[in-house]
Structure formats: C-alpha cells, structure tokens
Amino acid sequence: MYIAMNRFRVRPECTGEFEQRWLERDVLLKTVPGFVSFQFLRGPAREDHVLFASHTVWASHAAFGAWTQSEQFRQAHAQTGQGKVLTIGPPIFEGFDVLQDITGQD
Structure with a gap:
C-alpha cells in the first residue's frame, strides 16, 4: 500500500x-x-x-504513479492555479510506503 x-x-x-x-469538484x-x-x-x-491535507491510499506506489500519468489526473488538476490564491505557497507533497496497516473489526 502507498499513501500520498x-x-x-x-x-x-x-x-x-x-x-x-x-467539496464541489468532480x-x-x-x-x-x-x-x-x-x-x-x-x-x-x-x-x-489553517492546515489542510488531501490523503489518498493506493494499492501500490505503481498505482499512484499511474494515476499521476492518467487522463483523469490531468482533468482533476486542469483548474489548478486558476482563480484567487487561497494558500501560502504551493502544496507540500509527502508519499509513504505503508509498513503496517491495522484496521478495526466490523
């Protein structure tokens, strides 16, 4: 698993x-x-x-890499940088290989 x-x-x-x-984007x-x-x-x-973060979980680092090269990625980020500047500086990317994953029981 990989977290971006x-x-x-x-x-x-x-x-x-x-x-x-x-919240209103596709x-x-x-x-x-x-x-x-x-x-x-x-x-x-x-x-x-105020700190915000986008957090995605992927099956693998390769799956995340494929997303960044996809048409869906281009569409999702087409409006980036347009409109009023709401942030201080650019986003800071952090990527993590998951070494342990513990989930709750149903």
Whole structure:
C-alpha cells in the first residue's frame, strides 16, 4: 500500500472558499485502478494559516504513479492555479510506503 498526501497552508480568511473548491469538484479517483480511499482533512489553525491535507491510499506506489500519468489526473488538476490564491505557497507533497496497516473489526 502507498499513501500520498498534499499539505496546504490556507490563509485563515480563505478556508471557506478552499473547502468549497474541494467539496464541489468532480471526483475522478474512483475510476482509477489501484485507488483505495481518499480523505480531505482540516488540521490545526495557526496564526497565519489553517492546515489542510488531501490523503489518498493506493494499492501500490505503481498505482499512484499511474494515476499521476492518467487522463483523469490531468482533468482533476486542469483548474489548478486558476482563480484567487487561497494558500501560502504551493502544496507540500509527502508519499509513504505503508509498513503496517491495522484496521478495526466490523
């Protein structure tokens, strides 16, 4: 398994608009082989920003790599960088190979 995260430092006055952009966009991940799950996360507020993250779980690093080369990826990111700037700097990418995965019981 592989986890891909992008961390965003969002200007405090822009959090509502940032959330709206994410929650109203088309989700194409479900159509990509190897996709497992996605979470959109809001973290702690700091003096100059609120931390947000996109968190995706993939069957493998190769599946994630294939997503980044796919037409769905191009479509999903076509509007990136357009409109009002809501963040402080670009997103920070972090990728992780899963060494252990413990899940709850049904």
